[in-house]
Amino acid sequence: MSMVSALSASQWAMPTPAWAKPHRQIRNDEIVAMTESASGSCLCGTVRFEISGGFEKFFLCHCSLCRKGSGSAHAANLVLTTARLNWLSGQDCVRTYRVPESRHERNFCDQCGSALPGVHANGAFVVVPAGSVDSAIGIRPDAHICLASRAEWDADLQDVPGFAGLPG
Ligand SMILES: [Zn+2]
Ligand SMILES: [Zn+2]
Structure with missing residues (x-):
């Protein structure tokens, strides 16, 4: 039996990214990062959570699903493969929506x-929306991704005037 036929149809359709494979060798700098922890919450404060371990990847995703779900130009997602997600309060208020026939x-x-935050791919990795984190994140975004599907107004945003607070 080949490797391909050993996979179920759904696994084949939704490959786990290489950076999210569990049981890989952990680098020394990640062991240092794993001693870190972060905390976060929702807007109303009902849900609170804690992340034990460091953030590994930080992606700004401009795909149409992330734009729709976030209501903004892109999602800002932290990815963890070795850290643990602990709900501190409000876990029964956490709902999951999966876009049909996708892994989104x-x-x-x-x-x-x-x-x-949510656990994905049967526990292979955790995705944490950066805006839900209350403590320092400590890493810069690694990349903008899915730029081919970005909004038509999402260009040269560094040239848009800025204000420290609301415009006067
Ligand atoms: Zn809430
Ligand atoms: Zn996306």
Whole structure:
């Protein structure tokens, strides 16, 4: 039996990214990062969570699903493969929506709608919306991804005027 035929149809359709494979060798710098922890919450404060371990990847995804789900130009997602997600409160208010026939999932608070972390690919990795994190994140985004599907207004945004607070 070949490797391909050993996979189920759904696994073949939704390959786990190479950076999210479990049981890989952990680098020394990741062991240092694993001693870190972060905390986060939703807008209404019902849901609170803690991440034990460091963030590994940070992607700004401009795909149409992330734009729709976030209501913005892109999602800002932290990815962890070795860290642990612990719900501190409000876990029963966490809902998951999966876009049919895709692997796109969105976790959110059923009280306020805020984006929340979720476990993906049978526990292979955890995705944490950067905006849900209350503590320092400590890493810069690694990349903008799915730029081919970005919004038509999402270009040269560094040239748009900025204000420290609301415009006067
Ligand atoms: Zn909430
Ligand atoms: Zn996306």
